[in-house]
C-alpha cells in the first residue's frame with residue numbers, strides 16, 4: 001500500500017514538474033553543485049528554489065547531501081593528530097635526500 | 101634593480117630543517133588522503149621536499165609558503181597514485197540517485213537526524229568518513245579529496261588531473277552523491 005501511494009505521488013509530481021517554470025528532480029540534481037557554489041543565473045536559481053519548496057524528496061536529499069559535504073570537510077582536521085606521529089627517521093631521510 | 105638572491109641568502113640548511121620539521125605532518129596527511137597508504141605517502145613527501153629545496157629560490161612569497169608547498173606534495177602523490185596497480189575502479193552508477201521515467205526521485209527519503217557541528221568533527225565521525233571516502237572509485241575520490249578537503253579550486257584540480265573544468269564538476273557532484281549513498285545507513289541510524 002505504501003509503495004502504491006508513493007508511486008501515485010510520484011506520478012502526480014511528474015505531471016506538476018512539466019508545468020512552465022518547473023523542473024524535474026533529475027534536472028534539480030544537475031543544478032545542485034552550481035546552486036551550492038552560487039553559480040546559477042537568477043532565473044534558474046528561482047526555478048531550483050521553487051522545486052525545493054514543492055518537492056520533499058529533493059529537500060531531504062539536499063539536506064543529506066549538505067551533511068555529507070560538511071562531514072567530508074571536517075576530516076581536514078586530522079593534520080593535528082598526525083603532528084605527533086612524524087617519525088624522526090623520516091625527517092632525517094628528507095634532510096639527507098634534499099641534495100639528491 | 102633587485103638582484104636575485106643566491107641560495108645562501110635565502111635558505112640555509114638550518115632554515116630548511118625548520119621548514120621540514122614544521123610541515124612534514126600535514127604534508128604526509130595530504131599525501132595519505134590521495135594515496136591511502138602511509139609508507140607511499142612518506143615517499144611522496146620526501147620527493148616533494150627535494151623538489152621544494154631545489155625550487156626555494158623560485159618562491160617569491162607571492163603565495164603563502166604552505167599553499168606553495170601544497171602543490172608539490174599533491175603533484176608527487178598524484179604521480180605515485182598513477183603508478184599504482186591496485187586502483188579502485190568500482191562502478192559509480194549503483195551509488196548514484198535514481199529517477200523514474202518522469203524524472204522523479206525514486207529513492208526512499210529519510211529525515212536527517214539533528215547533529216551538532218562538534219559531532220561532525222568528532223573522532224568517531226572522522227573515522228567513518230575516512231573509511232567511506234576510501235571506498236569511492238579513485239577517479240571520483242581524487243576529485244572530492246582535492247576540491248572539498250584540500251580546498252583546491254576547480255581550475256587547479258582540472259590542471260592537476262588533466263581534466264576539463266566541466267568534467268571536474270561532474271565528477272565532484274557524483275563523488276558527493278555516491279558518498280552520501282555510502283553514508284546513508286549511518287545517517288538513517290542517527291550516527292551522522
Ligand SMILES: [Zn+2]
Nearest residue numbers: 025055057058
Ligand atoms: Zn524533486
